[in-house]
Amino acid sequence: MIGQNPGKYRGNRQAISALVRETEVHRDLYLDQELFELEMEHLFANTWVYVGHESQVPKLGDYYATTIGTQPVVMVRSAEDKVSVFYNRCPHKGTRLTGEACGNTGRFFRCPYHAWTFRLDGSLAGIPLKSGYDNTGFADSHGARGLTPVRHVHNYRGFVFGKLSDVGLGFDEFFGESLSSLDNMIDRSPVGKLEVAGGALRYKHDCNWKMLVDNLTDTCHPMIAHQSSAGTAVDVWKSAPAGAKKPMVVEIYAPFASPYDFFQTMGIRVWDNGHGHTGVSHSIHSDYSAVPGYFEQMKAAYGEERARAILGENRHNTVYFPNVTVKGPIQLLRLFKPIAANKTLVESWAFRLVGAPDMLLERTVMYNRLVNAPTSIVGHDDLEVYERAQAGLAGNGNEWVNVQRLYSADEPGQRNVVTDGTSEGQMRNQFRAWTKFMTMGA
Amino acid sequence: MAFVPTDQQLIDFVVGEARLLDQHRLDDWLNLFTEDGHYWMPLESGQTDPRLTTSLMYEDKLLLRIRVDRLKGKATYSQSPKSRCHHVLQQPQVDARDDGDKHYVTWTPLHYVESRADEQTLYAAWATHHLTVVDNALRIRLKRVDLVNCDAALGSIQLFV
Numbered sequence: 001m002i003g004q005n006p007g008k009y010r011g012n013r014q015a016i017s018a019l020v021r022e023t024e025v026h027r028d029l030y031l032d033q034e035l036f037e038l039e040m041e042h043l044f045a046n047t048w049v050y051v052g053h054e055s056q057v058p059k060l061g062d063y064y065a066t067t068i069g070t071q072p073v074v075m076v077r078s079a080e081d082k083v084s085v086f087y088n089r090c091p092h093k094g095t096r097l098t099g100e101a102c103g104n105t106g107r108f109f110r111c112p113y114h115a116w117t118f119r120l121d122g123s124l125a126g127i128p129l130k131s132g133y134d135n136t137g138f139a140d141s142h143g144a145r146g147l148t149p150v151r152h153v154h155n156y157r158g159f160v161f162g163k164l165s166d167v168g169l170g171f172d173e174f175f176g177e178s179l180s181s182l183d184n185m186i187d188r189s190p191v192g193k194l195e196v197a198g199g200a201l202r203y204k205h206d207c208n209w210k211m212l213v214d215n216l217t218d219t220c221h222p223m224i225a226h227q228s229s230a231g232t233a234v235d236v237w238k239s240a241p242a243g244a245k246k247p248m249v250v251e252i253y254a255p256f257a258s259p260y261d262f263f264q265t266m267g268i269r270v271w272d273n274g275h276g277h278t279g280v281s282h283s284i285h286s287d288y289s290a291v292p293g294y295f296e297q298m299k300a301a302y303g304e305e306r307a308r309a310i311l312g313e314n315r316h317n318t319v320y321f322p323n324v325t326v327k328g329p330i331q332l333l334r335l336f337k338p339i340a341a342n343k344t345l346v347e348s349w350a351f352r353l354v355g356a357p358d359m360l361l362e363r364t365v366m367y368n369r370l371v372n373a374p375t376s377i378v379g380h381d382d383l384e385v386y387e388r389a390q391a392g393l394a395g396n397g398n399e400w401v402n403v404q405r406l407y408s409a410d411e412p413g414q415r416n417v418v419t420d421g422t423s424e425g426q427m428r429n430q431f432r433a434w435t436k437f438m439t440m441g442a
Numbered sequence: 443m444a445f446v447p448t449d450q451q452l453i454d455f456v457v458g459e460a461r462l463l464d465q466h467r468l469d470d471w472l473n474l475f476t477e478d479g480h481y482w483m484p485l486e487s488g489q490t491d492p493r494l495t496t497s498l499m500y501e502d503k504l505l506l507r508i509r510v511d512r513l514k515g516k517a518t519y520s521q522s523p524k525s526r527c528h529h530v531l532q533q534p535q536v537d538a539r540d541d542g543d544k545h546y547v548t549w550t551p552l553h554y555v556e557s558r559a560d561e562q563t564l565y566a567a568w569a570t571h572h573l574t575v576v577d578n579a580l581r582i583r584l585k586r587v588d589l590v591n592c593d594a595a596l597g598s599i600q601l602f603v
Contacts, residue, residue, distance in 0.1 A: 198495045202595040228518035233508045249505055345595050350496055365496045374596040375498045377512055384520035
């Protein structure tokens with residue numbers, strides 16, 4: 001941050017590393033604003049952060065404005081076969097170029113302040129009354145360079161990621177085997193293609209972004225925190241007439257109330273660099289009713305064996321560290337946008353499996369509003385405990401958060417393993433990655 | 443004689459519905475819906491499809507029952523302390539009436555306040571009620587609530603607008 005005084009953590013790699021121990025992490029990871037700003041400068045610059053999906057910008061000149069960490073960026077279809085990502089500011093006075101969150105800018109971005117224009121590749125196209133810059137050395141200025149591109153952009157089968165800094169790992173090395181979860185979500189389309197379906201649900205959370213990420217593989221909370229919603233759904237359904245067909249909404253809600261052994265035996269797969277997923281053998285998505293006609297389409301597209309393998313995966317939450325998660329079996333993506341140490345915006349995006357029956361999208365959309373909306377009772381359950389944790393952590397009696405469940409001393413050396421489904425090993429994996437990317441490089 | 447509501451009775455029904463919500467008489471409120479009734483809060487301005495487009499809420503009577511029962515539940519931590527709500531309605535306008543089909547549509551601009559502990563949030567909305575007559579009484583087939591800022595980043599809305 002500009003003009004910031006040296007604090008507790010800036011320039012002190014040792015102090016940052018000391019915050020993460022093998023089985024506990026310091027509360028400052030959730031509370032400290034200086035640490036949050038260092039996360040934006042290092043963690044969110046040194047890692048590959050999800051930007052958007054290429055289906056949001058199908059036509060030349062289509063754009064979508066978003067953030068990487070707290071940095072404003074704009075994703076644009078810059079050529080038929082290319083999606084580019086730029087910092088969303090005019091190089092002249094800094095004006096953000098876009099007004100709408102998405103739209104089409106034509107062949108140029110045109111700044112609304114002084115009408116400087118930029119080609120879709122970011123280069124400066126024109127300045128009104130340009131002669132005023134003659135003999136000023138303008139060609140060597142930042143202004144003449146046009147829009148600043150995000151340094152590293154990778155489009156993985158339609159999912160666009162950006163990395164702001166040169167520090168860190170290449171895309172393939174960073175994600176490794178974890179890309180299999182994105183593959184599985186995409187392969188569920190008989191033509192291997194996804195499309196964003198409509199706008200995102202946007203839910204404000206007064207808590208640190210990592211509470212949401214920690215919770216993705218926290219399988220000891222559903223039967224407690226969601227007793228109120230899922231438990232009530234199960235109770236209400238009990239009074240349904242005998243033989244009534246279980247509706248989709250009950251199929252979605254009820255598994256949240258499953259007992260501990262359901263979650264213990266589902267397993268959690270832990271990958272390098274903070275990635276991992278719940279639901280190795282089964283998950284809360286395993287027992288949804290078949291959608292008529294869908295398996296036949298998949299069989300025709302992939303052959304029976306491969307179709308069964310694709311649909312046999314029931315991965316629950318896949319964490320793509322640091323701040324995005326996908327649910328392949330239900331085609332949802334949630335992005336946890338950090339705003340401040342105690343503020344996060346949760347965006348929940350629904351995807352259409354191109355070529356598949358509409359009933360699959362109906363289920364995706366239903367799941368999204370039942371679980372991820374600001375009006376969702378499951379969402380209310382979760383936010384309540386996050387906000388209570390954010391408040392309770394201020395208490396000085398104990399400065400540490402415990403993540404010890406099913407820890408073993410040989411764990412840090414293990415790679416791509418499957419753990420007990422109630423282990424906090426994936427959370428520990430995320431914190432190891434946190435330290436790694438916070439302290440990497442200069 | 444079959445019951446044919448006057449415009450004033452339609453207006454009184456909509457006003458009375460808001461009062462049940464404000465007074466937390468949620469079982470009585472739920473009984474205002476037909477068995478196939480829905481409560482819909484779109485995510486997009488002018489949204490026409492609740493099925494394949496994401497909404498904030500699109501709930502049948504089963505989901506509304508779950509919501510109402512949950513609000514009463516002992517393990518409902520997000521309602522400890524409880525939320526309260528307050529509706530201010532503009533006079534409902536009768537937009538359509540078809541006595542033969544027993545189909546009536548009203549339109550009601552409103553302000554809605556939800557409070558919990560030290561926080562209080564104001565929302566503005568338009569409510570569209572699609573009403574019918576069942577057993578000589580007015581019932582809700584569809585209550586559509588369009589928040590003015592439906593597509594904004596929102597905090598929790600725990601009660602019913």
